[in-house]
Amino acid sequence: MDYDVIIIGAGMAGLAAGIRLAMYDRRVLLLERHYAPGGLNSYYHRHGRPFDVGLHAMTNYVPRGTRRAPLTKLLRQLRIPYEAFRLCPQIGSEIRFPGVTLRFANDFEDFRQSVHETFPSQREGFDRLVERIEEHDELSLDARPIPSRPVLEEFISDPLLIDMLYCPLMYYGSPEENEMEFGQFCIMFKSIFKEGFARPEGGVRTVIDALLARFREEGGELRLRSGVRRILTRKGRAVGVELQKARGVTKLGRRRAEVLAMADEPGEVIEAPVVLSTAGYPETLALIDDRTARSEEAPPGRMSFVESIMVLDAEPRQLGIEQTIVFYNDSDRFDYRRSDDDCDLRSGVICCPNNYAHAKPLPEGLLRVTSIANYDRWAALEKPEPYASAKRRWLERQQEKVASVLGGDFRAHVVADDVFTPTTIHHFTDRIHGAVYGSPRKVRSGRTPVAGLYVCGTDQGFLGIVGAMLSGISIANARVLMAGS
């Protein structure tokens, strides 16, 4: 065997799993299809500026040394010092519905107060719900999935409050439409309301660089531009992978050339008795060379988004934008499901990366907007046209919406922008339908029909930057280190 463990995907989950295994002397090979690590939360350059793909907020923020917190656990497990992520806490965020606003920052008491003041009749129910959430052991690897709506309805009688709680939690972590598995609800509730938001100084690159440095320090090996074409099995056991064949890079401009460089032809075979995949559950099943294993039931997710980034020539605060994140909804009920049109602007997320307690202000103003989208509609648009015009049209509508939600107008200050769609997400991460939060079917145990093949990251059910890292750690621990393999 060439390696002890092969990991598919150098996103947050793959990097974290890789560090754990390399730390304990496993020969690890991390394979990434793309030309850069980071996955759904990578970074890129455009018009001479660095952009983060997905970073709004790192959830689960707690101050240094906070006991029993996921962030503390993960830093410990990876032997990364707290300072390395250079976390700057948020200023303050809002959930804005017609006529009602809830405020929260990184102190749960403030949020509780805000709920109590806004929904006096729901005080007791809300507090009891919080107790129920605290009791729940959402980290257990053999937890059974239950829907959260009936649980919430047991404690809260005002549907508006239920919608307002769901809005941030679904946007930041639900693969399901208008529902959320209760364990997932607890994870998100804790990570957003009980803990909080921070931004690494320098953007997501700070986190990726810290992970990469640790991985290399422990002797891990990373190969970029190395897409896995097949997961090889023998008698129901994983025995390695076959790569996509690498071709000479065609001169076609940066982004496209990289993808053309990988043909769907058999390439190198690499052997290992254990394969950890972060590519997603349905995506992983589709890679297995054994047809019966491939036919496992795993519906791909349907939730994807359009994300627009606007660069401003002014500090957002000077334009009256004081919040870190605003989760808005302006229709009667919050409706979190795949959009019928290209995008659904009735709700969305507005993020202002400047509004964190940075040591040094960001060089320019930034605003990011996330809207629910429809993968099929975007995929049907031909490139470059009418795809590019559709992007422009929706960007303008998003801007209009943001101006009306935040009040005041920032539009004259936009000096550059970048928009990405469900097809961009699909293109860069291979997630079916560009489904950011993966399949609604989560595999807590990490097990697949193939022995020695495990999934971690998004489709194990822990997502977001911190969640994905924790998932990589738990599966590496449970399925490799504790198994003694």
Added chain:
Amino acid sequence: MSTSTSVAAVVLDIIATIAPDEDLDDVKPDVRLRDQLDLDSMDFLDIVMELRKRYGIEVPEEAYPKLATLDSCTEYLGPLLEGKL
């Protein structure tokens, strides 16, 4: 140094690597480590992994409870670590 202090020192040294934020100055040898320090099952796994990595000794899962206190560590790990410190 007697074996008992050195086994405790080995374990404390490992805990210092795993949990650098914990104050290890007055850890009581007869009180459960979990009750005085913020250690969870992931951390105990790491104690075992570090023992294997540093000293080549295997602690099977059934024996994890034997690592509960510094005293019980000394009792259980002492013979395994003999000649290795």
